[in-house]
């Protein structure tokens with residue numbers, strides 16, 4: 337009679353008593369000490385996290401949540417005969433993507449939500 341290889345002992349290690357430390361990723365906290373880079377509509381000067389160079393970001397507008405929201409609102413108020421497509425042509429309704437002109441990597445994003 338051969339035993340199966342199920343030698344899993346059921347005294348598995350207990351879960352850690354404390355939560356793993358919070359991994360706050362890229363959160364723009366308001367810290368007066370650090371110069372927090374806020375990405376808005378205009379190009380900003382920042383340090384590219386990818387290539388490490390000090391660059392002025394190049395911005396491009398991208399259809400975002402607000403664009404669709406504006407589209408929905410426009411359609412809701414009765415302008416659904418093509419007018420709801422206007423938000424897609426208005427940069428003010430779009431998200432702004434900041435990319436590094438040096439390495440073309442996206443360094444930040446301005447989400448209007």
Ligand SMILES: [Zn+2]
Pocket residue numbers: 384385386387388389436437438439440441
């Ligand atoms: Zn870069």
